Structures are given as structure tokens and as C-alpha cells.
Amino acid sequence: MSLSQNLAWLVKDGVVEYGPVPITHGRPGEETPVGTFQVAWKDAENTSSIYRTPMPHSVFFAAGGIAFHEGSLSEQSHGCVHLSPDAAKVFFDALPVKAGVQVVA
Numbered sequence: 001m002s003l004s005q006n007l008a009w010l011v012k013d014g015v016v017e018y019g020p021v022p023i024t025h026g027r028p029g030e031e032t033p034v035g036t037f038q039v040a041w042k043d044a045e046n047t048s049s050i051y052r053t054p055m056p057h058s059v060f061f062a063a064g065g066i067a068f069h070e071g072s073l074s075e076q077s078h079g080c081v082h083l084s085p086d087a088a089k090v091f092f093d094a095l096p097v098k099a100g101v102q103v104v105a
Contacts, residue, residue, distance in 0.1 A: 027076035
């Protein structure tokens, strides 16, 4: 995903299989980390333990509870990557635990 472009893709073997789709990401002071990660765990019906808000179709990939999940495409997050409801479901279904996630600035 590209934070500067506010876009994400699903790529397999160098070929785009889905996307680009719009995203929002972490606000100043709560930035989404940049780097190469692996999917650590997933939860279709997660609720944030910190913010007490629903995070449908969460795919956790970075320390500190950073995930991409269904969320607002008009407001920045506390570090997670927000996707539309449809895109969140596609990402959730397509990415197994240990799949690679690349986040660029």
C-alpha cells in the first residue's frame, strides 16, 4: 500500500489481483508504520480494546495492534489502514496469516 497515494493493492507473484482501492491511514503523531511485514493474525469481528470501536475484517500486520480493516475513508486513523467495507472483506479473505504486507510512504 502507498500512504502518500492513499491506495492499496493485492499483489500475487508481482501481478495486481485487486485494486487499487482507496485507503486512509494514521494521523500525525499516530502514523502507520512503513516497512515490510507479515500478517500476524486476523479477526472478522474485532473491536478495538483501546478505542472501543468496531474494526470489521481486521488483518493485523504490525506491532501495537496495527491492522487494515473496514473504516472511514474520510478520517485518518490511530495508525491502522482503513478500507471500504467491500475492500476490507476482499483483503481479509485473500490474505492468510504470514502473508507479506508492504507499506510505503
